[in-house]
Amino acid sequence: MLLNIENLKVEAKGDEGWTPILHGVDLQVDRGEVVGLIGESGAGKSTLGLAALGYAHGGLRFAGGRVLFDGTDLLQLPDRQRRAFRGRRVAYVAQSAAASFNPAWRLLAQFCEGPAIHHTAGRAESEAFARELYAAMHLPDPQNFGLRFPHQVSGGQLQRAMVAMAMACRPDLIVFDEPTTALDVTTQIGVLAAIRRAVEETGAAAIYISHDLAVVAQMADRIKVMRHGREIEEAPTQRMMTAPTQDYTRSLWAVREFRRPTRVLPQASAPTIAIRNVTAGYGNMDVLSDVGFEIPRGSTVAVVGESGSGKSTTARVMTGLLPPRLGRIELNGTALPPRLADRTTEQKRAVQMIYQIADTALNPRQTVRQILSRPLQFYLGLGGKAREARLHELMEQIEMEPAHFLDRLPGELSGGQKQRIGIARALAADPEFIICDEVTSALDQLVAEGILRLLSKVQDKTGLSYMFITHDIATVRAIADEVVVMKGGRIMDKGNLAEVLDPPRHDYTRQLLASVPQMDPSWLSRRISEGAA
Amino acid sequence: MIRLLKTMPPTAILGVAVITIYAVVAIFAPMLAPHGEAEIVGAQFEPWSATYPLGTDTLGRDMLSRLIWGARNTVGVALVTTALAFAIGSVTGLLAAALGGWVDLGLSRLVDVLMAVPALILTLLALSALGPGVANLIVVIAVLDSTRVFRLARATAMNVMVMDYVEAAQLRGEGTWWIITREVLPNISAPLIAEFGLRFCFVFLTISALSFLGLGLPPPMADWGAMVRDNAALITFGDITPLMPAASIAVLTVSVNFVVDWLLHRASGLKD
Numbered sequence: 142m143l144l145n146i147e148n149l150k151v152e153a154k155g156d157e158g159w160t161p162i163l164h165g166v167d168l169q170v171d172r173g174e175v176v177g178l179i180g181e182s183g184a185g186k187s188t189l190g191l192a193a194l195g196y197a198h199g200g201l202r203f204a205g206g207r208v209l210f211d212g213t214d215l216l217q218l219p220d221r222q223r224r225a226f227r228g229r230r231v232a233y234v235a236q237s238a239a240a241s242f243n244p245a246w247r248l249l250a251q252f253c254e255g256p257a258i259h260h261t262a263g264r265a266e267s268e269a270f271a272r273e274l275y276a277a278m279h280l281p282d283p284q285n286f287g288l289r290f291p292h293q294v295s296g297g298q299l300q301r302a303m304v305a306m307a308m309a310c311r312p313d314l315i316v317f318d319e320p321t322t323a324l325d326v327t328t329q330i331g332v333l334a335a336i337r338r339a340v341e342e343t344g345a346a347a348i349y350i351s352h353d354l355a356v357v358a359q360m361a362d363r364i365k366v367m368r369h370g371r372e373i374e375e376a377p378t379q380r381m382m383t384a385p386t387q388d389y390t391r392s393l394w395a396v397r398e399f400r401r402p403t404r405v406l407p408q409a410s411a412p413t414i415a416i417r418n419v420t421a422g423y424g425n426m427d428v429l430s431d432v433g434f435e436i437p438r439g440s441t442v443a444v445v446g447e448s449g450s451g452k453s454t455t456a457r458v459m460t461g462l463l464p465p466r467l468g469r470i471e472l473n474g475t476a477l478p479p480r481l482a483d484r485t486t487e488q489k490r491a492v493q494m495i496y497q498i499a500d501t502a503l504n505p506r507q508t509v510r511q512i513l514s515r516p517l518q519f520y521l522g523l524g525g526k527a528r529e530a531r532l533h534e535l536m537e538q539i540e541m542e543p544a545h546f547l548d549r550l551p552g553e554l555s556g557g558q559k560q561r562i563g564i565a566r567a568l569a570a571d572p573e574f575i576i577c578d579e580v581t582s583a584l585d586q587l588v589a590e591g592i593l594r595l596l597s598k599v600q601d602k603t604g605l606s607y608m609f610i611t612h613d614i615a616t617v618r619a620i621a622d623e624v625v626v627m628k629g630g631r632i633m634d635k636g637n638l639a640e641v642l643d644p645p646r647h648d649y650t651r652q653l654l655a656s657v658p659q660m661d662p663s664w665l666s667r668r669i670s671e672g673a674a
Numbered sequence: 675m676i677r678l679l680k681t682m683p684p685t686a687i688l689g690v691a692v693i694t695i696y697a698v699v700a701i702f703a704p705m706l707a708p709h710g711e712a713e714i715v716g717a718q719f720e721p722w723s724a725t726y727p728l729g730t731d732t733l734g735r736d737m738l739s740r741l742i743w744g745a746r747n748t749v750g751v752a753l754v755t756t757a758l759a760f761a762i763g764s765v766t767g768l769l770a771a772a773l774g775g776w777v778d779l780g781l782s783r784l785v786d787v788l789m790a791v792p793a794l795i796l797t798l799l800a801l802s803a804l805g806p807g808v809a810n811l812i813v814v815i816a817v818l819d820s821t822r823v824f825r826l827a828r829a830t831a832m833n834v835m836v837m838d839y840v841e842a843a844q845l846r847g848e849g850t851w852w853i854i855t856r857e858v859l860p861n862i863s864a865p866l867i868a869e870f871g872l873r874f875c876f877v878f879l880t881i882s883a884l885s886f887l888g889l890g891l892p893p894p895m896a897d898w899g900a901m902v903r904d905n906a907a908l909i910t911f912g913d914i915t916p917l918m919p920a921a922s923i924a925v926l927t928v929s930v931n932f933v934v935d936w937l938l939h940r941a942s943g944l945k946d
Contacts (some may be wrong), residue, residue: 461844481845489847502838506860519846566842 149206177361249287270476297328355658443621493567499559557588689932712894758816763823767777771831
């Protein structure tokens with residue numbers, strides 16, 4: 142047994158003393174084994190992962206239990222000796238590589254830090270090892286890759302460089318904390334393959350933390366499901382995927398199955414909004430070239446693509462924040478003024494937006510009541526009783542108790558609740574068309590599913606049109622009537638959901654779909670053998 | 675109120691207590707001071723005694739009375755000056771952040787020019803051009819200090835301007851004034867309040883320094899800076915009387931900083 146965490150309790154400091162966030166959790170990892178940790182945010186996955194390094198974040202403390210690493214209890218060691226373990230025997234790969242590298246040092250120099258501190262290898266030796274790992278991870282020009290600065294490589298490459306860095310001292314255990322969550326699917330597959338290779342080649346054990354079941358299924362030999370700081374269940378991957386015993390686990394598995402019931406759309410009605418041959422960009426650089434599609438009344442059009450494909454820029458053009466260089470936006474057949482400032486209040490009201498990160502989309506100093514009242518007053522001139530009545534209606538529409546939530550600040554709401562308020566704010570304007578910019582990608586799967594259901598329900602009731610910007614194919618399948626596939630500012634393919642995706646009509650669509658992790662644990666191996674990464 | 679007091683660290687309680695005492699003294703100066711502000715009551719430089727607890731000054735005025743009147747003048751003028759500096763600095767800073775473009779460029783360069791000249795020299799220059807006087811003093815110091823407030827307001831407001839909720843307000847069609855006052859200002863109030871405390875200390879020190887140089891509040895107004903200068907000669911005789919106004923300045927400065935620290939800590943949401 143390499144790592145044996147027994148009955149671990151961790152507490153967080155709050156306003157009223159210490160509150161437990163891990164209620165006595167066990168975790169065993171054998172040499173060469175990969176254990177997956179799964180759960181929604183706040184489940185305590187990361188806390189447990191970091192505990193394997195004998196570390197707790199600021200404001201947290203260990204309140205009981207043991208962390209036996211190769212027989213030594215890390216929690217009993219003095220700081221100095223504990224530090225000798227970290228990096229050398231057990232390493233950590235964080236979610237955001239961009240935030241974890243020091244931007245002022247070259248990648249290779251940062252790689253060599255660990256071995257130098259722990260005296261495991263000389264400079265020349267660790268540089269050679271770095272090149273070897275860079276090559277194994279299919280990084281471009283492995284001989285000179287390390288001479289670049291962090292900002293000179295792409296997000297996926299940086300994440301792979303961080304995985305390499307974790308291996309620098311040849312540790313016995315590596316903790317991967319959501320290492321691919323921030324990446325596009327086509328990039329993610331390369332990183333997953335790199336991690337797989339690294340683990341296999343060095344024989345290191347690993348703890349793989351993720352909220353994405355399909356990803357964990359590829360990486361782990363054994364999966365542990367956590368919730369609210371407790372273990373729900375644990376089983377070998379194959380058995381966990383096919384026969385979960387707990388309801389909670391089954392509900393996690395089922396989320397990916399959400400499909401909106403097929404609807405019959407009114408045919409041949411004029412589109413709510415149409416984008417006609419739009420070319421737009423910043424300065425001299427065109428981000429969008431000749432983009433055009435229509436959003437039929439009452440339908441949902443999903444715009445899919447990787448980061449940098451121009452999805453969000455399209456939204457900015459539609460809202461008037463970025464006037465296009467060529468082309469125009471039509472609302473109900475009439476061209477909208479390109480600049481936001483030139484649009485009438487009525488035109489602004491018709492087009493609303495819901496944002497990805499609800500935290501930054503709601504003013505933290507305004508109560509829910511203030512946030513929702515403003516559009517009611519601004520657009521519709523509602524005041525007094527009429528406004529109050531509409532507020533209650535809106536809250537009921539987003540399935541939140543008005544009396545309970547209206548006077549709260551956003552800081553007192555959960556992520557899903559905040560996103561619902563964001564939806565209510567858009568609905569308050571009584572719009573014709575809503576742009577949903579990655580509205581579910583920052584949420585846990587269960588919560589995200591709730592948001593998708595809510596949006597579908599609202600659409601069925603009000604006949605709104607949605608443009609759904611997303612990089613997640615599962616979301617597209619769940620909610621969209623039509624799909625627009627974008628890459629590098631151009632439209633690759635557009636049409637009905639079934640036409641575009643089943644089977645994928647365009648080469649790029651096929652590539653996107655093939656990169657989406659499947660629940661089948663052999664998916665990654667198959668993709669690697671097909672030469673995808 | 676009592677619950678708030680319980681959560682305050684001892685330094686903050688001390689700070690609040692001291693500031694309250696200063697405020698009471700400043701407001702009730704006419705009742706508290708045994709003698710008038712400019713009243714000559716005895717001989718020059720009388721030592722501490724029962725009649726004159728802190729002795730008398732260069733002209734034979736009661737030192738304790740002048741110390742009490744000084745609280746009103748020095749603190750009052752500093753408060754008005756700081757408030758004015760904040761009014762100018764935060765409005766222009768917020769406008770620069772919200773409007774951007776030429777407005778931002780113009781205002782920022784103007785502030786750069788003002789900040790490029792050493793503040794004390796510029797103050798001395800402006801005051802000698804405009805002539806002494808309470809109003810001139812307040813305006814000159816306020817304008818020069820507003821450059822610091824401008825920078826802080828602009829920088830913090832810029833961070834808020836890129837938030838999605840501000841974009842949402844822009845998309846809704848809200849005007850600049852609404853965005854500044856409703857969306858941005860509440861979110862930068864914490865650093866601004868903290869800066870207010872610090873700025874107040876600096877203004878206070880500037881006024882005292884100017885008084886010491888003879889360009890502060892016009893005589894015979896009691897003013898702590900000038901009181902130090904007028905009676906400085908006593909120090910050579912081992913008399914600590916001139917240190918009293920200096921100590922008053924120091925104690926208030928430290929107290930304000932205690933409170934500001936606590937406010938900042940609370941606003942930032944840091945846990946110890």
